[in-house]
Amino acid sequence: xxxxxxxxxxxxxFVAELIxxxxxFSPFLxxxxxMGLAAVVLATFAALSFMGLTYVERKVVARIQDRIxxxxxxxxxxxxxxxxGIKMFTKEDxxxxxxxxxxxxxxxxxxAVFALTTYAVLPFAPGVVGTxxxxxVFFILAIGSGSIIAILMAGWGSNNKYALLGAFRTVAQLVGxxxxxxxxxxxxxxxxxSMSLIDIVNHQTTLxxxxxxxxxxxxxxxxxxxxxxxxxxxxxxxxxxxxxxxxIVAGFHTEYSGMKFALFFLGEYVNALAVSFVFATLFLGGYxxxxxxxxxxxxxxxxxxxxxxxxxxxxxxxxRIDQMHNLNWKFxxxxxxxxxxxxxxxxxxxxxxxxxxxxxGGVLVSPxxxxxxxxxxxxxxxxxxxxxxxxxxxxxxMQEEALLAQRRAANMAMARA
Amino acid sequence: xxxxxxxxxSQASKPAFTPEDVQLDITLEQLKRLxxxxxxxxxxxxxNMGPQHPSTHGVLRLLLELDGETIVNCIPDIGYLHTGIEKxxxxxxxxxxxxxxxxxxxxxxxxxxxxxxxxxxxxVGIEVPLRAQYLRVILMELxxxxxxxxxxxxxxxxxxxxxxxxxxxxxxxxxxxxYEAVSGARMMSSYIRPGGLWRDVPNSFYDLVRKILDVFPAxxxxxxxxxxxxxxxxxxxxxxxxxxxxxxxxxxxxxPSLRGSGVNYDVRKAxxxxxxxxxxxxxxxxxxxxxxxxxxxxMEEFHQSLKIIRQALDRLPPGPVxxxxxKVAPPPKxxxxxxxxxxxxxxxxxTEGFRAPEGEVYFAVESGKGExxxxxxxxxxxxPRRVHFRAPSFYNLQAxxxxxxxxxxxxxxxxxxxxxxxxxxxxx
Numbered sequence: 001x002x003x004x005x006x007x008x009x010x011x012x013x014f015v016a017e018l019i020x021x022x023x024x025f026s027p028f029l030x031x032x033x034x035m036g037l038a039a040v041v042l043a044t045f046a047a048l049s050f051m052g053l054t055y056v057e058r059k060v061v062a063r064i065q066d067r068i069x070x071x072x073x074x075x076x077x078x079x080x081x082x083x084x085g086i087k088m089f090t091k092e093d094x095x096x097x098x099x100x101x102x103x104x105x106x107x108x109x110x111x112a113v114f115a116l117t118t119y120a121v122l123p124f125a126p127g128v129v130g131t132x133x134x135x136x137v138f139f140i141l142a143i144g145s146g147s148i149i150a151i152l153m154a155g156w157g158s159n160n161k162y163a164l165l166g167a168f169r170t171v172a173q174l175v176g177x178x179x180x181x182x183x184x185x186x187x188x189x190x191x192x193x194s195m196s197l198i199d200i201v202n203h204q205t206t207l208x209x210x211x212x213x214x215x216x217x218x219x220x221x222x223x224x225x226x227x228x229x230x231x232x233x234x235x236x237x238x239x240x241x242x243x244x245x246x247x248i249v250a251g252f253h254t255e256y257s258g259m260k261f262a263l264f265f266l267g268e269y270v271n272a273l274a275v276s277f278v279f280a281t282l283f284l285g286g287y288x289x290x291x292x293x294x295x296x297x298x299x300x301x302x303x304x305x306x307x308x309x310x311x312x313x314x315x316x317x318x319x320r321i322d323q324m325h326n327l328n329w330k331f332x333x334x335x336x337x338x339x340x341x342x343x344x345x346x347x348x349x350x351x352x353x354x355x356x357x358x359x360x361g362g363v364l365v366s367p368x369x370x371x372x373x374x375x376x377x378x379x380x381x382x383x384x385x386x387x388x389x390x391x392x393x394x395x396x397x398m399q400e401e402a403l404l405a406q407r408r409a410a411n412m413a414m415a416r417a
Numbered sequence: 418x419x420x421x422x423x424x425x426x427s428q429a430s431k432p433a434f435t436p437e438d439v440q441l442d443i444t445l446e447q448l449k450r451l452x453x454x455x456x457x458x459x460x461x462x463x464x465n466m467g468p469q470h471p472s473t474h475g476v477l478r479l480l481l482e483l484d485g486e487t488i489v490n491c492i493p494d495i496g497y498l499h500t501g502i503e504k505x506x507x508x509x510x511x512x513x514x515x516x517x518x519x520x521x522x523x524x525x526x527x528x529x530x531x532x533x534x535x536x537x538x539x540x541v542g543i544e545v546p547l548r549a550q551y552l553r554v555i556l557m558e559l560x561x562x563x564x565x566x567x568x569x570x571x572x573x574x575x576x577x578x579x580x581x582x583x584x585x586x587x588x589x590x591x592x593x594x595x596y597e598a599v600s601g602a603r604m605m606s607s608y609i610r611p612g613g614l615w616r617d618v619p620n621s622f623y624d625l626v627r628k629i630l631d632v633f634p635a636x637x638x639x640x641x642x643x644x645x646x647x648x649x650x651x652x653x654x655x656x657x658x659x660x661x662x663x664x665x666x667x668x669x670x671x672x673p674s675l676r677g678s679g680v681n682y683d684v685r686k687a688x689x690x691x692x693x694x695x696x697x698x699x700x701x702x703x704x705x706x707x708x709x710x711x712x713x714x715x716m717e718e719f720h721q722s723l724k725i726i727r728q729a730l731d732r733l734p735p736g737p738v739x740x741x742x743x744k745v746a747p748p749p750k751x752x753x754x755x756x757x758x759x760x761x762x763x764x765x766x767x768t769e770g771f772r773a774p775e776g777e778v779y780f781a782v783e784s785g786k787g788e789x790x791x792x793x794x795x796x797x798x799x800x801p802r803r804v805h806f807r808a809p810s811f812y813n814l815q816a817x818x819x820x821x822x823x824x825x826x827x828x829x830x831x832x833x834x835x836x837x838x839x840x841x842x843x844x845x
Binding site for chain 1: 462464576577580583584643647649650652653826830
């Protein structure tokens with residue numbers, strides 16, 4: 001049992017030992033090589049999961065839409081991603097004559113690199129993490145905004161009006177949705193007292209390694225807003241304005257073909273998967289879970305989140321750019337700020353550890369009681385904001401209707417006269 | 418730093434672009450009337466949307482003048498699908514022109530057939546048997562549903578709801594099955610002929626239509642759940658692409674695009690044809706004239722169509738489906754074997770065609786997209802002197818520039834969807 005659950009750790013230790021003993025490298029060099037290998041493995045994992053995900057997404061969306069989906073290449077169409085890959089590799093690689101060549105050709109690389117880098121800080125199992133950065137959460141946010149640069153490069157470099165429009169939209173959207181994302185990561189960080197993803201997972205695990213209370217119970221509102229802004233950050237439906245094919249053809253990657261296009265595609269999927277992993281780690285307890293090995297648990301949880309993303313894609317129409325910003329700045333951000341402040345106060349008033357109580361006073365409560373208090377605060381904030389928005393919308397609608405009635409009455413008077 | 422003087426200078430010396438640059442076959446003066454002066458200073462951007470674009474519903478080309486993403490001016494450029502159908506129809510006997518009409522609005526072939534045949538019947542003075550009239554009504558309403566289903570699917574697809582498109586295509590399949598059963602063709606049916614129908618419906622017809630009547634209400638409920646009550650769908654459609662009743666009439670809008678603005682005009686009620694006055698149905702009206710109201714009008718028309726089909730199917734009388742006037746209706750095959758007269762009729766009809774008197778008639782039907790009218794001018798020969806199709810798509814498209822001014826590109830695709838155009842119908 002231990003062997004299976006610690007498989008990743010055992011393999012990496014074995015490889016490190018092997019390198020040290022066979023080649024006689026110094027421990028530092030051996031570790032460097034091992035980490036290089038780990039990076040390759042992680043990047044390969046991300047790229048492979050991209051291939052798998054395209055297949056799964058096509059199958060799931062096909063199910064939602066009452067279709068069969070890919071079923072020709074291999075059994076159940078399983079070889080479809082490989083067929084797609086071959087197609088992408090053999091396509092002509094074009095560069096528009098008027099393009100800014102350097103910027104144009106660099107953009108796909110940049111987006112792929114930024115997308116893959118996120119995986120460096122994800123803890124897959126106890127002790128199995130690319131690097132245990134003590135600012136892991138911060139790192140994920142920083143890397144996440146890196147893809148904006150790549151998209152802007154693509155939009156500008158292509159010298160195409162549609163691409164430029166797509167890039168405009170992207171910058172506005174991605175920069176905007178970082179704010180609620182950050183505001184809803186902070187409660188988790190405050191709750192845990194650390195920015196390290198490992199500490200965050202440990203906080204959702206009991207001391208003997210069993211799953212504890214996941215943060216989604218503590219902070220349901222934060223989890224919801226994080227998911228929404230995560231969808232917006234990765235530019236997936238219903239926030240897929242950056243490449244809304246019915247409006248601006250393909251947005252920023254209109255001019256790209258062949259492998260460069262595939263790299264954009266990869267960046268998008270890997271980003272979406274990264275958001276799923278981060279959500280699973282921050283809110284669903286990460287790798288903690290009974291019976292099954294930890295990395296399987298993490299994969300299952302991430303798959304669940306990714307399924308929600310696919311589900312949204314199959315169901316919802318696309319929002320318009322002004323509506324997207326309204327949702328962000330007029331609803332998510334204020335709500336998140338209020339939530340943040342209330343959670344902060346609650347954490348000071350009802351600390352769950354003796355150390356925290358010693359630092360700031362307040363009433364010491366058990367983690368369970370703290371979870372209930374935070375959850376109630378979250379739900380209250382959500383309900384109050386929803387009712388406020390609902391009331392404002394009703395008032396607006398009534399104003400509009402009154403205006404319409406006025407105009408109709410005027411028309412009637414005109415018709416009579 | 419650019420000063421106003423710089424801008425004026427560049428404007429005065431040389432225009433930033435010419436009509437050739439944007440590939441319009443007009444003079445510079447004409448172009449200046451179409452776009453705002455800001456386009457010449459580079460303050461606004463000219464964007465070419467189409468003819469190859471995912472959401473222009475065919476080969477519509479729009480030249481957009483954009484301020485950011487806001488549409489300042491929208492210039493539709495048509496003619497990319499011109500097929501010369503009207504001209505070709507002049508060189509064919511009436512009965513051989515019917516397949517041409519299938520190809521104008523290819524999503525509603527039966528409506529076009531009926532409009533053309535109705536005009537011929539009016540010109541020649543042919544009585545159509547009641548059974549044929551009722552069957553025509555059933556087929557007409559099925560065609561309306563067919564047209565609306567494609568509209569619904571593509572409209573939703575444009576606004577980003579991808580699944581609805583495939584659901585609509587699934588339902589359309591049932592209607593195409595009916596087409597196939599009656600005419601043998603799934604799209605280009607040519608089933609309606611002057612004087613009645615090509616042949617009586619097969620026995621499978623009744624089951625196929627009953628199945629549609631049974632299945633459809635539940636499917637409509639699905640769409641309502643997905644779109645009608647979806648706040649996101651409402652956000653995208655309510656208050657977008659508004660046009661007032663006066664403007665809608667002035668631009669010649671017809672069909673749901675007109676009724677969305679609250680104008681109660683439906684050819685089926687205004688000038689009942691094919692015994693539409695025998696049936697009880699209502700005409701749904703909107704009030705705001707926005708995309709959502711046009712959407713709701715069409716959604717409600719599904720229900721009304723089902724209602725009409727149910728009545729017509731229940732009261733379908735027995736009898737012939739073709740007039741017994743041998744001058745216009747081909748004689749049955751078995752008659753030819755023993756009747757010399759029938760053989761002559763057969764020969765005359767399929768070589769020369771029947772002669773129409775001199776005169777001009779206009780006959781209109783309410784197709785899914787609006788008033789589909791046919792004007793035929795006869796000169797006493799078996800071929801028309803002139804045929805003109807009053808295609809609803811063409812008139813509906815006219816209002817697009819006014820509807821889209823001041824809205825965003827994202828709204829534009831919704832507005833194009835809401836006026837429900839087919840480019841085969843626009844260009845003819």
